[in-house]
Amino acid sequence: MLIIDGKKVSIDLKSELKVRVDEHRAATGKVPGLTVIIVGEDPASQVYVRNKAKSCKETGMHSSVIEMEASTSEEALLSKIRELNDDPDVHGILVQQPLPKQIDEFAVTLAIDPAKDVDGFHPENLGRLVMGHLDKCFVSCTPYGILELLGRYNIETKGRHCVVVGRSNIVGKPMANLMLQKLDATNCTVTICHSATKDIPSYTRQADILIAAIGKAGFITADMVKPGAVVIDVGINRIDDPSTKSGSRLVGDVDYDGVSALASAMTPVPGGVGPMTIAMLLKNTLQSFERANNLQ
Ligand SMILES: Nc1nc(=O)c2c([nH]1)NC[C@@H]1CN(c3ccc(C(=O)N[C@@H](CCC(=O)O)C(=O)O)cc3)C=[N+]21
Numbered sequence: 001m002l003i004i005d006g007k008k009v010s011i012d013l014k015s016e017l018k019v020r021v022d023e024h025r026a027a028t029g030k031v032p033g034l035t036v037i038i039v040g041e042d043p044a045s046q047v048y049v050r051n052k053a054k055s056c057k058e059t060g061m062h063s064s065v066i067e068m069e070a071s072t073s074e075e076a077l078l079s080k081i082r083e084l085n086d087d088p089d090v091h092g093i094l095v096q097q098p099l100p101k102q103i104d105e106f107a108v109t110l111a112i113d114p115a116k117d118v119d120g121f122h123p124e125n126l127g128r129l130v131m132g133h134l135d136k137c138f139v140s141c142t143p144y145g146i147l148e149l150l151g152r153y154n155i156e157t158k159g160r161h162c163v164v165v166g167r168s169n170i171v172g173k174p175m176a177n178l179m180l181q182k183l184d185a186t187n188c189t190v191t192i193c194h195s196a197t198k199d200i201p202s203y204t205r206q207a208d209i210l211i212a213a214i215g216k217a218g219f220i221t222a223d224m225v226k227p228g229a230v231v232i233d234v235g236i237n238r239i240d241d242p243s244t245k246s247g248s249r250l251v252g253d254v255d256y257d258g259v260s261a262l263a264s265a266m267t268p269v270p271g272g273v274g275p276m277t278i279a280m281l282l283k284n285t286l287q288s289f290e291r292a293n294n295l296q
Protein backbone atom coordinates (compact mmCIF):
# COMPACT_ATOMS: atom_id res chain seq x y z
CA MET A 1 0.00 0.00 0.00
CA LEU A 2 1.24 3.43 -1.00
CA ILE A 3 1.15 6.03 1.76
CA ILE A 4 0.28 9.39 0.20
CA ASP A 5 2.64 11.61 2.16
CA GLY A 6 0.95 15.01 2.44
CA LYS A 7 3.50 16.21 4.95
CA LYS A 8 6.36 15.64 2.50
CA VAL A 9 4.49 17.11 -0.49
CA SER A 10 3.57 20.16 1.60
CA ILE A 11 7.25 20.72 2.44
CA ASP A 12 8.21 20.43 -1.26
CA LEU A 13 5.41 22.77 -2.26
CA LYS A 14 6.32 25.35 0.38
CA SER A 15 9.92 25.42 -0.83
CA GLU A 16 8.66 25.95 -4.40
CA LEU A 17 6.49 28.82 -3.17
CA LYS A 18 9.43 30.32 -1.27
CA VAL A 19 11.46 30.53 -4.50
CA ARG A 20 8.70 32.58 -6.13
CA VAL A 21 8.21 34.78 -3.06
CA ASP A 22 11.95 35.49 -2.97
CA GLU A 23 11.90 36.44 -6.67
CA HIS A 24 8.98 38.81 -6.12
CA ARG A 25 10.70 40.41 -3.12
CA ALA A 26 13.85 40.96 -5.17
CA ALA A 27 11.92 42.39 -8.14
CA THR A 28 9.28 44.51 -6.39
CA GLY A 29 10.33 44.89 -2.73
CA LYS A 30 6.94 43.43 -1.81
CA VAL A 31 5.78 40.05 -0.47
CA PRO A 32 2.35 38.36 -0.23
CA GLY A 33 0.48 39.03 3.02
CA LEU A 34 -2.09 36.82 4.76
CA THR A 35 -4.30 38.06 7.58
CA VAL A 36 -6.10 35.52 9.75
CA ILE A 37 -8.93 36.60 12.04
CA ILE A 38 -9.80 34.41 14.97
CA VAL A 39 -12.84 35.17 17.10
CA GLY A 40 -12.86 33.60 20.57
CA GLU A 41 -10.48 31.12 22.08
CA ASP A 42 -11.21 27.65 20.72
CA PRO A 43 -7.92 25.78 21.44
CA ALA A 44 -8.03 23.70 18.21
CA SER A 45 -8.50 26.88 16.15
CA GLN A 46 -5.51 28.46 17.89
CA VAL A 47 -3.31 25.50 16.89
CA TYR A 48 -4.30 25.89 13.20
CA VAL A 49 -3.81 29.64 13.33
CA ARG A 50 -0.32 29.16 14.76
CA ASN A 51 0.55 26.55 12.09
CA LYS A 52 -0.60 28.94 9.36
CA ALA A 53 1.53 31.79 10.73
CA LYS A 54 4.56 29.49 11.01
CA SER A 55 4.16 28.28 7.41
CA CYS A 56 3.88 31.88 6.17
CA LYS A 57 7.21 32.69 7.80
CA GLU A 58 8.82 29.57 6.25
CA THR A 59 7.87 30.76 2.77
CA GLY A 60 8.84 34.40 3.37
CA MET A 61 5.26 35.67 3.27
CA HIS A 62 3.95 38.24 5.70
CA SER A 63 1.36 37.02 8.15
CA SER A 64 -0.70 38.71 10.78
CA VAL A 65 -3.24 37.35 13.19
CA ILE A 66 -6.11 39.46 14.52
CA GLU A 67 -7.62 38.07 17.71
CA MET A 68 -11.12 39.25 18.57
CA GLU A 69 -13.12 38.46 21.70
CA ALA A 70 -15.72 35.68 21.73
CA SER A 71 -18.40 38.35 22.37
CA THR A 72 -17.51 40.33 19.20
CA SER A 73 -20.57 41.53 17.27
CA GLU A 74 -21.14 40.60 13.65
CA GLU A 75 -20.97 44.30 12.69
CA ALA A 76 -17.54 44.72 14.38
CA LEU A 77 -16.19 41.72 12.48
CA LEU A 78 -17.66 42.91 9.17
CA SER A 79 -16.14 46.34 9.67
CA LYS A 80 -12.69 44.78 10.30
CA ILE A 81 -13.09 42.75 7.10
CA ARG A 82 -13.96 45.90 5.09
CA GLU A 83 -10.80 47.54 6.43
CA LEU A 84 -8.70 44.56 5.25
CA ASN A 85 -10.48 44.52 1.88
CA ASP A 86 -9.17 48.08 1.36
CA ASP A 87 -5.62 47.38 2.57
CA PRO A 88 -3.30 46.87 -0.44
CA ASP A 89 -0.73 44.99 1.69
CA VAL A 90 -3.29 42.30 2.54
CA HIS A 91 -3.61 39.72 -0.25
CA GLY A 92 -5.41 37.00 1.66
CA ILE A 93 -8.09 37.21 4.36
CA LEU A 94 -9.11 34.13 6.33
CA VAL A 95 -11.73 34.19 9.08
CA GLN A 96 -11.28 31.03 11.11
CA GLN A 97 -14.41 28.91 11.42
CA PRO A 98 -16.43 28.02 13.42
CA LEU A 99 -17.57 31.47 14.57
CA PRO A 100 -19.48 32.26 17.79
CA LYS A 101 -23.23 31.85 17.38
CA GLN A 102 -24.11 35.56 17.32
CA ILE A 103 -22.19 35.84 14.03
CA ASP A 104 -23.67 34.64 10.72
CA GLU A 105 -20.88 32.74 8.91
CA PHE A 106 -22.45 33.30 5.50
CA ALA A 107 -22.64 37.08 6.01
CA VAL A 108 -18.93 37.01 6.86
CA THR A 109 -18.11 34.93 3.77
CA LEU A 110 -20.03 37.41 1.57
CA ALA A 111 -18.19 40.39 3.09
CA ILE A 112 -14.72 39.21 2.07
CA ASP A 113 -13.50 40.61 -1.26
CA PRO A 114 -13.59 37.54 -3.59
CA ALA A 115 -10.14 38.62 -4.86
CA LYS A 116 -8.76 38.15 -1.30
CA ASP A 117 -10.87 35.11 -0.37
CA VAL A 118 -7.97 32.63 -0.18
CA ASP A 119 -10.25 30.10 1.57
CA GLY A 120 -12.32 29.94 -1.65
CA PHE A 121 -15.55 30.08 0.37
CA HIS A 122 -17.16 33.11 -1.37
CA PRO A 123 -20.01 32.13 -3.76
CA GLU A 124 -18.18 33.88 -6.61
CA ASN A 125 -15.20 31.56 -6.12
CA LEU A 126 -17.26 28.42 -5.50
CA GLY A 127 -19.46 29.34 -8.49
CA ARG A 128 -16.45 29.76 -10.78
CA LEU A 129 -15.15 26.38 -9.57
CA VAL A 130 -18.47 24.70 -10.38
CA MET A 131 -18.42 26.31 -13.86
CA GLY A 132 -14.82 25.19 -14.46
CA HIS A 133 -13.25 28.68 -14.48
CA LEU A 134 -10.45 27.60 -12.18
CA ASP A 135 -7.83 30.05 -13.46
CA LYS A 136 -9.88 33.04 -12.27
CA CYS A 137 -10.89 31.79 -8.85
CA PHE A 138 -9.62 30.49 -5.54
CA VAL A 139 -10.22 26.79 -4.96
CA SER A 140 -10.97 25.93 -1.35
CA CYS A 141 -7.76 24.71 0.25
CA THR A 142 -8.61 21.18 1.37
CA PRO A 143 -10.06 20.03 -1.99
CA TYR A 144 -7.25 21.86 -3.81
CA GLY A 145 -4.67 20.06 -1.66
CA ILE A 146 -6.26 16.70 -2.44
CA LEU A 147 -6.12 17.51 -6.16
CA GLU A 148 -2.43 18.36 -5.80
CA LEU A 149 -1.78 15.01 -4.04
CA LEU A 150 -3.65 13.01 -6.71
CA GLY A 151 -1.65 14.83 -9.39
CA ARG A 152 1.77 14.51 -7.78
CA TYR A 153 1.22 10.79 -7.12
CA ASN A 154 -0.03 10.25 -10.70
CA ILE A 155 -3.24 8.64 -9.46
CA GLU A 156 -5.34 7.58 -12.46
CA THR A 157 -8.67 9.45 -12.22
CA LYS A 158 -10.12 9.80 -15.74
CA GLY A 159 -13.38 7.88 -16.06
CA ARG A 160 -13.06 6.35 -12.61
CA HIS A 161 -15.72 6.44 -9.93
CA CYS A 162 -15.05 8.95 -7.15
CA VAL A 163 -17.30 8.74 -4.10
CA VAL A 164 -17.24 11.73 -1.74
CA VAL A 165 -18.77 11.16 1.70
CA GLY A 166 -19.78 14.54 3.15
CA ARG A 167 -21.57 17.56 1.65
CA SER A 168 -20.14 20.57 3.51
CA ASN A 169 -19.71 23.80 1.56
CA ILE A 170 -16.00 23.87 2.37
CA VAL A 171 -15.01 20.28 1.55
CA GLY A 172 -17.65 17.89 0.19
CA LYS A 173 -19.36 20.17 -2.35
CA PRO A 174 -16.22 21.77 -3.85
CA MET A 175 -14.41 18.40 -3.82
CA ALA A 176 -17.16 16.60 -5.72
CA ASN A 177 -17.43 19.44 -8.23
CA LEU A 178 -13.66 19.48 -8.79
CA MET A 179 -13.55 15.74 -9.42
CA LEU A 180 -16.24 16.28 -12.05
CA GLN A 181 -14.17 18.84 -14.01
CA LYS A 182 -12.23 17.93 -17.12
CA LEU A 183 -8.70 18.25 -15.70
CA ASP A 184 -5.70 15.95 -15.42
CA ALA A 185 -6.26 14.82 -11.84
CA THR A 186 -10.07 14.77 -12.13
CA ASN A 187 -12.58 13.82 -14.90
CA CYS A 188 -14.32 11.26 -12.68
CA THR A 189 -17.83 9.91 -12.41
CA VAL A 190 -18.87 11.36 -9.04
CA THR A 191 -21.25 10.25 -6.31
CA ILE A 192 -21.88 12.26 -3.12
CA CYS A 193 -23.09 10.46 0.02
CA HIS A 194 -24.32 12.23 3.15
CA SER A 195 -26.16 11.74 6.43
CA ALA A 196 -29.50 11.00 4.72
CA THR A 197 -28.04 8.52 2.21
CA LYS A 198 -29.59 5.07 2.53
CA ASP A 199 -26.97 2.29 2.64
CA ILE A 200 -23.75 4.33 2.37
CA PRO A 201 -21.55 1.17 2.14
CA SER A 202 -23.32 0.14 -1.10
CA TYR A 203 -21.90 3.33 -2.69
CA THR A 204 -18.49 3.46 -1.02
CA ARG A 205 -17.81 -0.13 -2.11
CA GLN A 206 -18.09 1.05 -5.74
CA ALA A 207 -15.46 3.78 -5.28
CA ASP A 208 -12.16 3.68 -7.17
CA ILE A 209 -11.34 6.89 -5.30
CA LEU A 210 -12.99 7.32 -1.92
CA ILE A 211 -12.88 10.73 -0.20
CA ALA A 212 -14.02 10.70 3.42
CA ALA A 213 -15.10 14.09 4.82
CA ILE A 214 -17.71 13.14 7.39
CA GLY A 215 -16.23 14.36 10.66
CA LYS A 216 -16.68 11.03 12.49
CA ALA A 217 -13.65 9.11 13.76
CA GLY A 218 -13.14 5.77 12.00
CA PHE A 219 -16.47 5.97 10.09
CA ILE A 220 -15.09 4.25 6.96
CA THR A 221 -14.29 0.62 7.80
CA ALA A 222 -12.66 -2.09 5.67
CA ASP A 223 -16.00 -3.68 4.69
CA MET A 224 -16.98 -0.37 3.02
CA VAL A 225 -13.94 -0.24 0.71
CA LYS A 226 -13.25 -1.95 -2.61
CA PRO A 227 -9.87 -3.73 -2.69
CA GLY A 228 -7.38 -1.56 -4.57
CA ALA A 229 -9.23 1.72 -3.97
CA VAL A 230 -7.41 5.02 -3.38
CA VAL A 231 -8.62 6.38 -0.03
CA ILE A 232 -8.33 10.06 0.94
CA ASP A 233 -9.03 10.83 4.60
CA VAL A 234 -10.10 14.44 5.30
CA GLY A 235 -11.10 13.81 8.92
CA ILE A 236 -9.34 15.55 11.80
CA ASN A 237 -10.83 14.06 14.97
CA ARG A 238 -9.18 14.36 18.35
CA ILE A 239 -9.98 11.31 20.49
CA ASP A 240 -9.06 10.41 24.08
CA ASP A 241 -6.07 8.12 24.39
CA PRO A 242 -4.68 7.73 27.92
CA SER A 243 -1.60 5.95 26.54
CA THR A 244 -0.31 9.21 24.99
CA LYS A 245 1.44 12.03 26.81
CA SER A 246 -1.25 14.59 25.97
CA GLY A 247 -4.08 12.13 26.74
CA SER A 248 -5.49 12.44 23.22
CA ARG A 249 -4.53 11.79 19.61
CA LEU A 250 -5.64 12.74 16.11
CA VAL A 251 -7.48 10.20 13.95
CA GLY A 252 -9.20 10.46 10.58
CA ASP A 253 -12.65 9.47 9.32
CA VAL A 254 -11.14 6.21 8.04
CA ASP A 255 -10.24 3.18 10.16
CA TYR A 256 -6.59 3.29 9.10
CA ASP A 257 -5.47 -0.19 10.22
CA GLY A 258 -8.41 -2.02 8.64
CA VAL A 259 -8.59 -0.03 5.40
CA SER A 260 -4.85 0.16 4.75
CA ALA A 261 -4.85 -3.65 4.46
CA LEU A 262 -6.87 -3.47 1.22
CA ALA A 263 -6.48 0.04 -0.24
CA SER A 264 -3.87 0.59 -2.98
CA ALA A 265 -3.01 4.08 -1.66
CA MET A 266 -4.11 6.12 1.32
CA THR A 267 -3.50 9.41 3.14
CA PRO A 268 -2.59 9.12 6.83
CA VAL A 269 -3.89 11.34 9.66
CA PRO A 270 -1.93 13.28 10.75
CA GLY A 271 0.46 13.95 7.87
CA GLY A 272 -1.95 13.63 4.93
CA VAL A 273 -4.54 16.18 3.89
CA GLY A 274 -4.03 18.60 6.84
CA PRO A 275 -0.54 19.90 5.94
CA MET A 276 -1.65 20.23 2.29
CA THR A 277 -4.56 22.47 3.35
CA ILE A 278 -2.09 24.95 4.81
CA ALA A 279 0.29 24.73 1.82
CA MET A 280 -2.59 25.49 -0.60
CA LEU A 281 -3.64 28.46 1.52
CA LEU A 282 -0.18 29.89 0.94
CA LYS A 283 -0.35 29.03 -2.75
CA ASN A 284 -3.65 30.93 -2.99
CA THR A 285 -2.16 33.90 -1.12
CA LEU A 286 0.78 34.00 -3.54
CA GLN A 287 -1.66 33.77 -6.46
CA SER A 288 -3.65 36.71 -5.06
CA PHE A 289 -0.45 38.77 -4.74
CA GLU A 290 0.56 37.94 -8.34
CA ARG A 291 -2.89 38.90 -9.67
CA ALA A 292 -2.88 42.16 -7.68
CA ASN A 293 0.56 43.09 -9.03
CA ASN A 294 0.05 41.85 -12.62
CA LEU A 295 2.87 39.33 -12.18
CA GLN A 296 1.17 36.42 -13.95
N1 LIG B 1 -11.75 29.70 7.47
C1 LIG B 1 -11.22 28.51 7.74
N2 LIG B 1 -10.36 27.94 6.86
C2 LIG B 1 -9.79 26.72 7.14
O1 LIG B 1 -9.00 26.19 6.32
C3 LIG B 1 -10.09 26.09 8.39
C4 LIG B 1 -10.97 26.73 9.26
N3 LIG B 1 -11.54 27.93 8.92
N4 LIG B 1 -11.29 26.18 10.46
C5 LIG B 1 -10.65 24.95 10.90
C6 LIG B 1 -10.29 24.06 9.74
C7 LIG B 1 -9.30 22.96 10.08
N5 LIG B 1 -8.13 23.25 9.28
C8 LIG B 1 -6.94 22.52 9.36
C9 LIG B 1 -5.81 22.87 8.67
C10 LIG B 1 -4.63 22.16 8.82
C11 LIG B 1 -4.56 21.08 9.67
C12 LIG B 1 -3.28 20.36 9.86
O2 LIG B 1 -2.23 20.82 9.48
N6 LIG B 1 -3.30 19.17 10.47
C13 LIG B 1 -2.10 18.39 10.76
C14 LIG B 1 -1.94 18.12 12.25
C15 LIG B 1 -2.30 19.25 13.18
C16 LIG B 1 -2.31 18.83 14.62
O3 LIG B 1 -1.41 18.07 15.07
O4 LIG B 1 -3.23 19.26 15.34
C17 LIG B 1 -2.17 17.05 10.06
O5 LIG B 1 -3.27 16.61 9.70
O6 LIG B 1 -1.14 16.42 9.90
C18 LIG B 1 -5.69 20.71 10.35
C19 LIG B 1 -6.86 21.41 10.19
C20 LIG B 1 -8.33 24.36 8.54
N7 LIG B 1 -9.54 24.87 8.75
Ligand SMILES: [Mg+2]
Pocket residue numbers: 166167168172213214
Ligand atom coordinates in the same frame (compact mmCIF):
# COMPACT_ATOMS: atom_id res chain seq x y z
MG1 LIG C 1 -20.50 17.14 5.96
